[in-house]
Structure formats: structure tokens, C-alpha cells
Amino acid sequence: MKLGYLEGIRGIAALIVVIWHYVLYFYPPLANTGDMSFKEFFNYNTHEQILMLAAETPLCLFFHGQASVRLFFVLSAFVLTYKFFRTKNYEYLSAGAIKRYFRLLGPVVFSLFITYILVNLSLVSNVFIATEFSIKEFFKEAFFGVFVNGSSPQNPPLWTMSYEFFGSMLVFSVAALFAKYKRRWIIYLILVLLFHKTHYLAFVFGMMLSDYFTSELYSEYHDKISHPKIIVFLITVSLFLYTISGVRQQIWGSAIFIFCVLHSESLKKFFSHTVFLFLGRISFSMYVMHAVILSSFSYYLNKILIGYINNFLSMIVTLLVSLIIIIPVACFVEKYIDRNSIKLSKKIYEVIVK
16 A cells, blocks of 8 residues: 555655755855844845745745655654554565665765766865765765765765664664554653654654554544544644754654644645655655755856846746756656665565575
8 A cells, every 4th residue: 555645745845855955055044034133134135034034934834944854754764664564564674674775875876976976077066065075985975974974075965864774773673672562652652752852753753653554543533633623723733843943843743744644635635646746756866866966057057147136036046947957867866776776675685585
């Protein structure tokens, strides 16, 4: 049973991350209004002030990249444990744990290899990535650094890979150890308290939602919770938490949002739209590749545009034109790199278990 609507949400979140980085690096006042003093605020013209005030409203949902990453983590844990909780087949956990590194590896290596080429051809700026990248650093970062250190000077969005890897191992382990334990929700509560200040809280919540969705509890309470008034209330709470600063608040907001979607047929239908499913399919590839394009093509395009139009419009035009490149590149990477990475991870698993 494929949960297409979750894929659709992932696709929207990936696009929001891309928008966030273009706003952050080509029109930073819009991304940093929360850290701005009154004096700094009034240094901008009226048009810019209106935009910055709008960014402090729920409109920031359209470019709130940090919160979208936390939503990624909740979705990852949900999807990774869903088949296990639905079938109670422990092979899904062992297979997932063995395949995880190799499944993530392909697009990561490819993105860093393209970055290596562009850096050494002096075709990137330092607006987003480090402009020194040796072959030794490439191998170290691509195969080890991003998964262990949680940072990548050459492709900053790859900081999430360490959380994706270790967060996956966390939920696989917890599910394997406690799935048969009737009082496992006590274990979940302990984990929530233990990780409440870290990104691993998102993985705990994702696993909890997956367990809940496949349990009798979901069927028992679905009709009551799916009442439109309850859904609207919970969505309002989730968006409020989602749009304020703070890792913990945004993770709670993300988890409540997914909880609402699981109980709303209307939201499931909305996020299952063909466009959203397409974005979901290329989401990982779009995520790992957009920084490369931002730091090369987009940077030089924006540099030309700001000589003719204001900074805000130049950011908008740069983003829209860059998406014309980012999306086809993501399609290429998804088809030829990501899919083969998934196939490779399955073959490695088969070799190991045999």
C-alpha cells in the first residue's frame, strides 16, 4: 500500500527548501526578519518592509525551509517503519538498516562529484559553498563525512544526511526491540523526553505515527478525529508551531500536521495531486542538487539581473529561471542515479543475507 499523499507532501517540502535557499542567499532580509532590530527594519524602503512583515505571517509557509526539513525527518521515519508495523515482518527492518547507507549514497556522491568538477573549473561562487575541493576531500566527504559529521562545506544541505542515516538506525532499532511490547508507548514517551531538544525527536514522532496508523487505535478514533472542526483546529495548531522558530516547535507542528493528514480524506486527496506526486518522486534528487545550481548558474544570473531590476525581483526571476534547470536535472538524477542507487542497495542486501 503506497501512501502517495505523503510523497506529495515530501515533494512540496523539497520545493519549499529550494525556495528558502534562494530567498536566504539572494534576498536575505526576507529570511532573517525575526533577527532584525527596529532600527535595521526602518533602513529598508516601504515595499521591502511590507514583504518582511508578510514573512512573519503564515505566508512564510511558502519558503520556510528549516521547518520543511523537520517535516522530511518525520516523513522518513514514518515511511521507513510503515511496512514493518503493517506486517510485523522483521525482515523489513533488517533490510532497511542494511540498505539505508547505500540507498542515500548515490545521489550524494553524484552531487558532490558535480560540485568537485565545477569548483575546480572555477565555475562556482562562495555564496553558498566552499570554493576549494580536492579529490581527497571529495572521497572523504561523499562516502563518510556527510553521513558521520553532519556537514558539507561543498553542499551545505547535505547536513541532513547524518540525521537521515542515524535517525533511521534509531527507529529500526526501537521498532525491532519493542514492537511486540504492549506498553511500548512508554518507551516512546521516554524517547520523546530524551530527544526533545534534537532533530531525532522528528524520527521518534514519525515512528509513533506509523505505529499508530497501522494499529487498532487509528480505526477506533478515526471517525471522531476526522470531524472537519477537529481537523481545522489541529491544522491551525500545527501551522502555528510550524511557522515559529525553534527545532522542537517545528517538529511538533510537523508531527501534528501529518497526524491531521492521516485522518483527513480531503487532505489525502489534495496531496495526491499529480503535480505533487511528481515533485515527491524527484524530491531527494532536487534536494541534493539545487545547491550546486544555486552556487553556479543562479549566482551569475542574479549578479547580472541586479544591474537592471531591484533585489527582490532579481531573486524571483533567478528562482523561476533556475527551477527550469533544477527540475530537469532532478529528473535526470532521479532516473539514472537515484533509481540505480536503490537497485544497488537491494543487491547489496541480497548478497549480505545470502
